[in-house]
Amino acid sequence: MSTEQEEASIRCLVAKVGLDGHDRGAHVISRAFRDAGFEVIYSGLHNAPEEIVQAAVQEDVDVLGISILSGAHDTLVPKIMDGLAEYGAKEDTLVLVGGVIPEEDRPALESAGVAQIFGPGTSIEETISFVRENAPER
Amino acid sequence: MSGASDAAGAGGHEELLEDLLAGEHRALARVISKIEDRAPGYRDLVSDLYAHTGGADVIGITGSPGAGKSTLVDKLAETYRDRGETVGIIAIDPSSPFTGGAVLGDRIRMASTVGDMDVFVRSMSARGTLGGLSTATADAVKAMDAFGKDKVIIETVGAGQNEIDIVRTADTVAVLVPPGSGDDIQTLKAGILEIADVFVVNKADRDGADRTVQELEEMIHLGEGTSTGGTGHHGVDGMAAAETTTDAADTGNWSPPIVETVATTGEGIEAFLEELAAHRGFLESTGTRTELARKRHAEEIRTLLRADVNSLLEAELERTGGIDALADAVRTGETDPYSIADAVLEPLEACLAEVDLNLERSSETEGGGGSERDISNSTLGRDDPSQ
Numbered sequence: 001m002s003t004e005q006e007e008a009s010i011r012c013l014v015a016k017v018g019l020d021g022h023d024r025g026a027h028v029i030s031r032a033f034r035d036a037g038f039e040v041i042y043s044g045l046h047n048a049p050e051e052i053v054q055a056a057v058q059e060d061v062d063v064l065g066i067s068i069l070s071g072a073h074d075t076l077v078p079k080i081m082d083g084l085a086e087y088g089a090k091e092d093t094l095v096l097v098g099g100v101i102p103e104e105d106r107p108a109l110e111s112a113g114v115a116q117i118f119g120p121g122t123s124i125e126e127t128i129s130f131v132r133e134n135a136p137e138r
Numbered sequence: 139m140s141g142a143s144d145a146a147g148a149g150g151h152e153e154l155l156e157d158l159l160a161g162e163h164r165a166l167a168r169v170i171s172k173i174e175d176r177a178p179g180y181r182d183l184v185s186d187l188y189a190h191t192g193g194a195d196v197i198g199i200t201g202s203p204g205a206g207k208s209t210l211v212d213k214l215a216e217t218y219r220d221r222g223e224t225v226g227i228i229a230i231d232p233s234s235p236f237t238g239g240a241v242l243g244d245r246i247r248m249a250s251t252v253g254d255m256d257v258f259v260r261s262m263s264a265r266g267t268l269g270g271l272s273t274a275t276a277d278a279v280k281a282m283d284a285f286g287k288d289k290v291i292i293e294t295v296g297a298g299q300n301e302i303d304i305v306r307t308a309d310t311v312a313v314l315v316p317p318g319s320g321d322d323i324q325t326l327k328a329g330i331l332e333i334a335d336v337f338v339v340n341k342a343d344r345d346g347a348d349r350t351v352q353e354l355e356e357m358i359h360l361g362e363g364t365s366t367g368g369t370g371h372h373g374v375d376g377m378a379a380a381e382t383t384t385d386a387a388d389t390g391n392w393s394p395p396i397v398e399t400v401a402t403t404g405e406g407i408e409a410f411l412e413e414l415a416a417h418r419g420f421l422e423s424t425g426t427r428t429e430l431a432r433k434r435h436a437e438e439i440r441t442l443l444r445a446d447v448n449s450l451l452e453a454e455l456e457r458t459g460g461i462d463a464l465a466d467a468v469r470t471g472e473t474d475p476y477s478i479a480d481a482v483l484e485p486l487e488a489c490l491a492e493v494d495l496n497l498e499r500s501s502e503t504e505g506g507g508g509s510e511r512d513i514s515n516s517t518l519g520r521d522d523p524s525q
Contacts, residue, residue, distance in 0.1 A: 008175040008177070009175075009238060009263075009265060011171075030241050031241065033239065034234065034237070034239035034240060034241045035234075035237055035239055036237065036239060037234075037237040037238045037239045038239050039233070039239065039240045039242065039261075039263050039265075040239070040240065040241045040242065041241075041242045041243075041245060041261050042241060042242070042243050042245075042246065043245050043246060044243075044245070044246035044249075048252070048253070050252075050253050051252045051253060054252070054253065054255060055245060055259075057163055057164055057167055058163065058167055058258050058259055058260055059167065059259075059260060059261060060164075060167035060168055060170065060171040087163065087164050088164055089164060138171075
């Protein structure tokens with residue numbers, strides 16, 4: 001395991017879509033993912049849906065974690081899902097949403113293809129084990 | 139799990155290659171993943187890529203953390219795009235030696251080209267060891283080259299030997315030196331400064347930039363004094379040096395120019411581009427490019443062989459009960475590492491003696507086909523007239 005550590009590693013894109021002004025949560029999750037041995041690509045604040053799609057496709061990530069607090073999830077997240085589909089990347093990308101998502105908005109996101117929604121208070125361990133169990137086999 | 143990706147499995151690599159050559163971004167992304175993962179069949183894939191490479195200019199950019207590499211690369215890509223050229227970027231960040239995890243954050247600073255798929259940014263981490271990263275990087279460059287990118291930029295932190303190997307896969311290497319990065323002794327130390335074809339003093343609007351430029355100039359001129367011919371101080375555009383082709387084998391005749399830039403505003407980018415083009419011209423007019431390509435391919439072959447022999451030995455060690463038992467034997471004084479190494483290598487040496495003969499034989503009867511050794515020979519043959 002030590003010398004030949006060139007095995008497939010779980011690649012995640014952590015992205016902040018829209019106008020949220022702070023990304024502490026995204027930093028925390030990025031670091032936790034890193035410590036779990038994942039490769040994390042963090043794309044910074046204020047990403048447009050197209051940017052996230054571009055990054056997810058180019059980086060060929062297994063997991064896309066979208067962080068959103070602004071309340072615009074119901075328009076922005078489906079745009080990302082459509083973009084992924086356009087490049088044939090929707091099927092085998094595990095999409096997670098983290099942030100403040102009201103209960104009534106969840107079904108729409110899930111039917112758009114979001115695998116799991118993590119609200120406030122979710123433990124890091126829970127998120128990591130979800131990723132480990134559900135990251136797509138390629 | 140799903141259909142699309144299964145096609146990329148063992149048998150489907152022709153399809154993946156076709157998609158890549160047809161310009162599908164997802165196929166390019168997938169090929170690079172296979173390269174990084176050392177996925178089954180990746181070698182065949184890379185082998186097939188070679189026939190389609192040679193068109194791209196490969197530029198390496200290195201420098202200490204915080205020197206402004208990503209911002210400069212972003213501006214560089216933007217300028218190339220304005221000129222109608224397509225760009226591939228490989229951004230390398232370190233990974234944790236403990237967990238293997240990494241945070242790859244260079245994308246954040248590459249905002250100018252957002253939404254433009256013709257700038258293909260790929261982040262890689264130092265996942266492997268023992269030359270693994272430089273092999274993977276070189277192979278990823280091949281993928282981008284075959285895809286049809288005009289310029290491929292490799293960006294990496296210049297911290298040690300590993301990084302030097304990586305930037306060596308580039309035709310032209312730019313080293314970023316931030317102002318005030320140490321006294322003049324720093325510039326004498328061995329390391330990344332030696333590999334520079336172009337120096338960039340980024341953040342040139344800061345205090346101390348002039349001094350840094352001056353120190354670099356002194357260092358370059360010192361180097362010229364001690365090197366073979368001493369092509370004089372034509373320096374800056376270096377084209378004058380192209381006339382004297384005495385020592386084209388290394389870049390001895392090229393005197394690295396110093397460019398001042400402010401990447402955040404784009405100041406000095408045009409001048410930087412000109413120097414990159416000038417170096418490219420130098421490589422071509424002196425034949426250094428051919429020489430460089432030959433060296434690079436030689437290094438690729440060596441690295442590949444080293445890695446293969448290494449995994450061969452690892453497997454052998456595993457088969458004979460693992461390295462721990464051997465280490466214990468050393469600890470208890472039964473034997474010593476040298477004796478073990480000799481014992482493990484002995485049969486390998488015996489085998490190699492035979493393989494050697496095989497290689498010779500099949501190169502004599504070239505074109506005769508038949509032996510599996512021909513594969514490596516044809517690769518060797520293709521290296522020589524390197525584009």
